[in-house]
Amino acid sequence: MRAIGYYRLTDNSTDEPPESLQERFSEYCQRYLHQPIAYFGDRPGEAHLTDGNGNGNGSHATKFPEYSRMLQHIVASGSNYLVVVPDSTHLGDDLEEAVRAIIEIESTGCKVVCEDDDLPDPLQNALDSLGPNGVSKDRSERIKDSMRKRAMQGKGLGKPPFGYRNGSDGTLEVVEHEAGTVKLIYDKYIHEGLGLRLIAQYLNERDIVTRRGGRWNMVTIRDILKNPTYTGTYYRFGLRLPKVHEAIISPQMFRQAQDQTKARRPSSRSINTEPFLLSGLAFCAYCDNKMMGVTRRQSWRRKDGNSVQGVYRYYQCQSRNNQSLCGYHTWRANVLESTVLSQLEKLLGSDTSETFQSDVALMRRNREVQVMWDKRIKNAERRFLLNLKRAARGEFGLGAVHDYLKQLDKARTRAAATDNLWDLDDIISRWDDLPFEERQAFLLTHVSRIVVRDDDVEVVT
Structure with a gap:
């Protein structure tokens, strides 16, 4: 995989020199057969002033110019990279800052991994190196050691995804009736072109229920369409283990779903919509679910030939929108x-x-x-x-x-x-x-x- 290295130094005199960090990155790429593409590093004294609001990642990027340049490089290239850091402390001085940076990087389609062979997963690494007060390090180490061993064997961690159960040996086993629903969801999405809401409506109208006997919604459908586990491949702790359990869908079908999702994704103009003032306060009187804000854009051509676009904002019952329940209760x-x-x-x-x-x-x-x-x-x-x-x-x-x-x-x-x-x-x-x-x-x-x-x-x- 193509890899980008990043490090961040502090005023601490014990920091490893940049040359040594870059050499470690090169060795890491050689060891795991990655192709090094670029290397970025922030040093003390290079940071810019920020607004200090701490409520987003924009100020984070501004504080660290090379980090910002790395993000610009990723976005401009349109490619997905493996972003390699020595450990999670190079992404933040505290747990929250590091997690924000991980989220920001992975939102570009890249994956973050730490050079630490014991803790390559950036979240696990952040909890270990920047952990909150009150967490037992000994207990955490025992848990992580156990999880790493299970991950190396392709054994599931936590609740298995819909369509699978944890077998007696810890690996994932197919649940046939759930697997049929997974295949149906992919078929409706890829071959019939149904969106998330219409797929949820289709399943609910036919009394096809979730694992807990509940109704389907857009989020549960989306999670199934995004989960690579259904191809038989296990991802965790920086590991990619193919064919460790039975696949429910083919890798080709999974890629089709991702391509279709990307093609359907709205443009940046429609993403940056104004928030809704009554979010979290307004409830439907008929089903007691929340009224959610919806923005719709409509274009049409007038008699004189000019094109006109209208933007419509309204509140609509969330049950209707996500689960196809309740009636069409809506207010401008x-x-x-x-x-x-x-x-x-x-x-x-x-x-x-x-x-x-x-x-x-x-x-x-x-x-x-x-x-x-x-x-x-x-x-x-x-x-x-x-x-x-x-x-x-x-x-x-x-x-x-x-x-x-x-x-x-x-x-x-x-x-x-x-x-x-x-x-x-x-x-x-x-x-x-x-x-x-x-x-x-x-x-x-x-x-x-x-x-x-x-x-x-x-x-x-």
């Missing part, structure tokens, strides 16, 4: 948001003036809100760490860890937005000019739930 986004704001203004305005106009009351209310957000941040940090460990054990992929990081970022952003005292009249008068985060933080502070019906809305404070 601007109408629902303005209706909620109008109701909220009346609800808050009906309270006593001391509640929302007294500085003392405002300070007390915001202190309570800040305590609430501090707890949410701690909970988000705990969930991130817990699920990072699960991902390092092989229970699920890096994408799930990224989701927990985004939840942590969101909690921090919303907490920061509540630092200012709320003044109802001022907030309402400047509503359209306020940053999205501040508007959403205001709603989260004063609204516990929004119940959406076809013809009316109930705001619960």
Whole structure:
């Protein structure tokens, strides 16, 4: 495989010299038959100033110019590489920073691996070298040794994917009736051109259930279409072991699915859509599932021959969208948001003036809100760490860890937005000019739930 090397030095005088690190990279490539393509390294004093918000990977790339140049090289080449680092400390000074870098690199289609033969998996390596307080190193070593031995033998780690079970010898065995569903999903996706939602709808309408007897949704279908385990190949700890268990689909069919997914992937214009203000607050009155924000673009040609494009934003019942349950309950986004704001203004305005106009009351209310957000941040940090460990054990992929990081970022952003005292009249008068985060933080502070019906809305404070 084509490989790119990366290292990062600190002010620590005990750091290995760059020449030695580059030599190690070359030896690693020779040992594992990789083709070295490029080598990048950041050194002390080369970092640029950043905005310091710490809520994304953009600032990470700016702090380390060679890291940024490496990412630019990867994107410009349009190729997938193996990105080799000495260990995970070369990607961050703490666990969170290292994981963000791993996610950012792997989002380009590359794979990250550490030169450490004992801990090549970057997540395992990060937990070992940058591990959080309270983790027993001895216990961690015993677990990792056991997992590495199982991985070398192609034995499963954690819950097997749908279509397989763990056999008596630890290897994956095919579950015939589940395997039939896996083949059906690939057939519908590749040969009939059905999308994720329509495949889920097809299975649900025929009472074909998940392993737990539940209904299918877009996420479960997507996970099956992305999992290379179904080709009989085992991936873990930097290992690729082909034909270690029975395949359910052919490698050719798996590649077709990946190519089709890439071809269907929306352009960057449609990805960078504006977030929805009521996400997480609005619920369908008919099934109690969340109302999710949806953006649709439509193009048409007018009589005069000019092409026109319209962008439509609305909230739709998530059950309808993901599981084909419930009815077609939908609201235009601007109408629902303005209706909620109008109701909220009346609800808050009906309270006593001391509640929302007294500085003392405002300070007390915001202190309570800040305590609430501090707890949410701690909970988000705990969930991130817990699920990072699960991902390092092989229970699920890096994408799930990224989701927990985004939840942590969101909690921090919303907490920061509540630092200012709320003044109802001022907030309402400047509503359209306020940053999205501040508007959403205001709603989260004063609204516990929004119940959406076809013809009316109930705001619960």
